[in-house]
Amino acid sequence: MSRTSRLLDLLELLQSSGTRTVPELAQRFGIDERTARRDIEALRDLGVPVEAIRGRYGGYRVSAGYRMPPLVFDDAEAIAVLVALTQAATRTATVQLSSGLATAMAKIRRSLPERLAERAATLLDTAVISPGPHADPAPAVDPDVVLTVAAAVRDRRPIALAYRNRSGESSHRSLQPHDLVAYSGRWYLAGLDAATQQVRTFRLDRVTSAHVLGGTFPAPPPHDAVADLTERLVTAGYRHEVVLRIRATVGDVRRDLPASVARLEPLDPDWLRATIHSESLEWLPGALLALGAEVVVEQPDELRTVLQEAADRLSSWSRSPS
Incomplete structure (x- = not known):
């Protein structure tokens, strides 16, 4: 402390x-x-x-009668705190912490002026909030972007985004926004891309601007927003496709390789096949070691090299100092 x-x-x-x-x-x-x-x-x-x-x-x-002065937020600060608390709610590990976050969110919502209370209510009523695996520190997101997207999802209004992908390339997208999901410390928007006519997923921390377009669109078919999101995340077109055989139960593997990271396929009562799409291989030695299970690498060969280099480093650390 x-x-x-x-x-x-x-x-x-x-x-x-x-x-x-x-x-x-x-x-x-x-x-x-x-x-x-x-x-x-x-x-x-x-x-x-x-x-x-x-x-x-x-x-x-x-001394009797002394009290700390109350915290005072301006409108932008109050909305920013509310968005951050909603994001934090997807990373909580305890019931006590989740309860505290919910109480804090309710207090801030009640304290907002009328002109912002409706936008805050739209966010909390529209967003699908789902705890996920522990992730890297949560990236910053523009609260106004989150609120604009929430309103578009609620009202079924098309939206235009200025977007920057993971390589830093900028583009402009128009889509029908279906779901706003807070998952594992990040905000995601899923919607029907006007250019490709496919459902795409966008990270809101990579959205530099968003504005609502004219018109409306029909409600999408019934679906599970979180399950669909994790399926798209696990099958995303990253640089490496990793295929492993793991001797463990699904429950044991899921503690370290959640559904948003690995697709699991039972091979027999003892073995699973895991398929992982990843931009980098450097994180896998630690994740596989944490499994505490027998692992066979089917592909790619580059992963075998990364694992061998990690093993060599561990071996060097274990030697007695000369």
Whole structure:
């Protein structure tokens, strides 16, 4: 815990729990008594009226009637926080954290002015929020893009995007937006591409602008937005197609290779075939080692080279220093 976080927790504790002794504070925060006293002085330096109560039942407390000033967000900041919390909800690992996020989102939604409350409601009512596997740090996304897409999905209005693909190439797309999905820390838009007449998936952190076009379109056929998304992610046209045989159960493999990463095909009671499409092979040695299972590489040959190089590095690290 950083000192800033500890000071905020200390202030909350003193406000809500009355008088606390230095030993109690040290034990509560896992610090020594000298550090606890320095934290008390730090609160005083920040203008918090911390009183010292002498005597047998003495200790420290915040003066009666003192409260921290409320946080105040402008409209753009409130929407940005709401979008970020929705995105964070796809990465939570505990029920307690999920509950806290939901409460925070509800409070922010209630605090928005009327002109923004409807857009926020559209986002929360339209977006499909699904926890996924742990991903890299969540990329930044323009809150206005998310809100514009949410409204287009709700109203079945065509939309125009300025898009940058994973290679950094820019293009302009027009599509019928079907689904807005927050999955594994990222925002995705799925829709019927006007140019190809195929359902395509777009990452919203790669959208530089979005605006709604005129007209409407019919509702798409009933479908599972998350299942369709993960299927498109796992079959995307990346540079490498990796095919493995893995001696493990589906449940064991899915802990490290989720449905959005690998397609699994049972071969017999003991073995599975995994097909992975990936732009890079460098992450696979660690992922396969984490499986703790027997693995056979069917393709590509480049993966065998990457695995051998990783094994050589591990072997060198295990040698005793000379």
